[in-house]
Amino acid sequence: MTVAERVSALRSLLHEKNIHAYIITSTDPHMSEYVPDRWTTRQWLSGFTGSAGTLIITQEKAGLWTDSRYFLQAETQLAGSGIELFKMGTAGTPTQNEWLSGELPINPNVGFDGTCFSVAQTRELKNKLGDLGINIIEEFDLVNEIWESRPKLPNQSIFDHEVSYSGQTRYSKLLQIRKKMKECECNFHFVGSLDDVAWIFNIRGNDIDYNPLALAYAVIGIESATLYLGEDQISNDLIQKLTEDEIYIADYGQIFNDLDKIPGSASVLLDVNRTNLNAFYSISANIVERENPSQLLKSIKNDVETDGMKNAMKKDGVALTQFYYWLEENIGKTKITEFTVMGKLKEFRSLQKNFKGESFGSIVGYKDHGAHPHYSTTPESDVEIKAEGLLLIDSGGQYLDGTTDITRTIPMGELNEEEKTDFTLVLKGMIQLAMAKFPKGTRGCNLDILARQALWNRGKNYGHGTGHGVGCFMNVHEGPQSIRQEIKDQALLPGMITSDEPGFYREGFYGIRHENLILCCQEETTQFGEFLSFETITLCHFETKGIIYELLTPEERQWLNNYHQKVYDILSPELDESHQNWLKEKTKAI
Known part of the structure; x- marks a missing residue:
């Protein structure tokens, strides 16, 4: 079926079941960013392949809401579908709930799949549309009724993430969780988010592209815990190890029945942002609502994790040096396209020890494609890269000992003054944030301006956040910390690893983004309090031919020279002579 035919088929079901609007999110029953094929429902129905977006189908209209990262992509992919694009955050664009308020009758029936909608989302929907007397219909997975060849649940092997990589036993992690449960006077803790389950129990899997996770729920009690997963996905050896820590295995599909069996006199700790509505409704016990304790605990990397990430x-730096050497040696001599670059990046990374895959789909945007912050190359959009213009490459790898995420913008030929200016302004912002020194208790929103100031001074800006948390052989995007303009209460703490990635995008021409990962560290304690700083842990050179040196302050230039010396000192022993000589030239002081 075409997208229009799929929307029409769903609309027929809306009329049949007297549902006035149906909402399809981008997530799965675990509120994941990346989802198994079975839950790519919004993508299947709309044709829009971006990782973030919400589709709403009414009996007469259809709309899709997404953020600035995907505006250009969504415009292209939705063309001719009959689905209207709503650009979130832009002037005059209604929110989903504002649009629904204008489209729905009094006492409307609004439907969605209750396993793919969080408790928090449901409450917001009811709150915003309360004046209409909204009726929530959460029991129908309508897309399932029209998706004839819908993929089955993934069934990949689950494996132990050994203490030599995690730095902490699952038993000690459970002690920390139970301490938080005790503080909240809870007998049980329900965990529905996959990264939390993986971190607490030191397990990893391959059920989702890019994130080394297994589909699982967990219920943690005071003395024992139960993991709900595909029972044929886990070996007897690992089951035995888990049993030694009073962790037992149950079938993935049994979770809702077992939640219903928790005694009504008990109290259950859960995170309403990471718990689907059906799981919430299955619990008749008292519910205590808190953020999953593991969110903060896993964000603060221990010494073993920090060493592993470094x-x-x-390893990533070695692979990238080999890749950029290859690119420079071959450009103009053989046909190289965006797809070629994506394949070569993975090839060079795969040569490194304990490489387990990419941490997200590589973003390779040549010239105007780079102006799409989350551009995704397709067979139709793939273009040849030549010795001219700017090439933006945002990529990352998953290794048993850590997760990487790096962006470099490469001048493929001589740049004009405007391109060099933008290139340098973005670099200044990245360096200013990397050099930050700040008192303990500072939040990411307090530091975001450092990355934007050079651009703001020229009347320029970018529409995405500046930094996200990064997991350790885990999700490339994790909380609770972030660096962005929106206010978030979580302070930056020693041990947190966050991206530093300002950007600038000229639609129709080029995009520029520079990204390193930064580790929050103790700096010093003075009479005015405890101060923190960042250590840049990504290891890859910047192309200095894109820089206008005069725009850098002496401190920024010194930072860049010191960084480049560090890159050379650490990577050169891992390289052969030709790559060493090439890297020495790329990292020479300016």
Whole structure:
């Protein structure tokens, strides 16, 4: 079926079941960013392949809401579908709930799949549309009724993430969780988010592209815990190890029945942002609503994880040096396209020890494609890269000891003054944030201006956040910390690893983004309090031919020279002579 035919088929079901609007999110029953094929429902129905977006189908209209990262992509992919694009955050664009308020009758029936809608989302929907007397219909997965060849649940092997990589036993992690449960006077803790389950129990899997996770739920009690997963996905050896820590295995599909069996006199700790509505409704016990304790605990990397992340950065740096050497040697001599670059990036990374895959789909945007912050190359959009213009490459790897995420913008030929200016302004912002020194208790929103100031001074800006948390052989995007303009209460703490990635985008021409990962560290304690700083842990050179040196302050230039010396010192022993000589030239002081 075409997109228009799929929308029409769903609309017929709306009329049949007297549902006035149906909402399809981008997530799965675990509120994941990346989802198994079975839950790519919004993509299947709309044709829009971006990782973030919400589709709403009414009996007469259809709309899709997404953020600035995907505006250009969504315009292209929705063309001719009959689905209207709503650009979130832009002037005059209604929110989803504002649009629904204008489209729905009094006492409307609004439907969605209750396993793919969080408790928090449901409450917001009811709150915003309360004046209409909204009726929530959450029991129908309508897309399932029209998706004839819908993929089945993934069934990949689950494996132990050994303490030599995690730095902490699952038993000690459970002690920390139970301490938080005790503080909240809870007998049980329900965990529905996959990264939390993976971190607490030191397990990893391959059920989702890019994130080394397994489909699983968990219920943690005071003395024992139960993991709900595909029972044929886990070995007897790992089951035995888990049993030694009073962790037992149950079938993935049994979770809702077992939640219903929790005694009404008990109290259950859960995170309403990471719990689907059906799981919430299955619990008749008292519910205590808090953020999953593991969110903060896993964001603060221990010494083993920190060392592992740095080792992963070194391996990644070697692979990237080999890749950029290859690119420079071959450009103009053989046909190289965006797809070619994506394949070569993965090839060079795969040569490194304990490489387990990419941490997200590589963003390779040549010239005007780079102006799409989350551009995704397709067979139709793939273009040849030549010795001219700007090439933006945002990529990352998953290794047993860590996760990487790096962006470099490469001048493929001589740049004009405007291109060089923008290139340098973005670099200034990245360096200013990397050099930050700040008192303990500072939040990411307090530091975001450092990355934007050079651009703001020229009347320029970018529409995405500046930094996200990064997991350790885990999700490339994790919380609770972030660096962005929106206010978020979580302070930056020693041990947190966050991206530093300002950008600038000229629609129709080029995009520029520079990204390193930064580790929050103790700096010093003075009479005015405790101060923190960042250590840049990504290891890869910047192309200095894109820089206008005069725009850098002496401190920024010194930072760049010191960084380049560090890159050379750490990576050169891992390289052969030709790559060493090439990297020495790329990292020479300016």
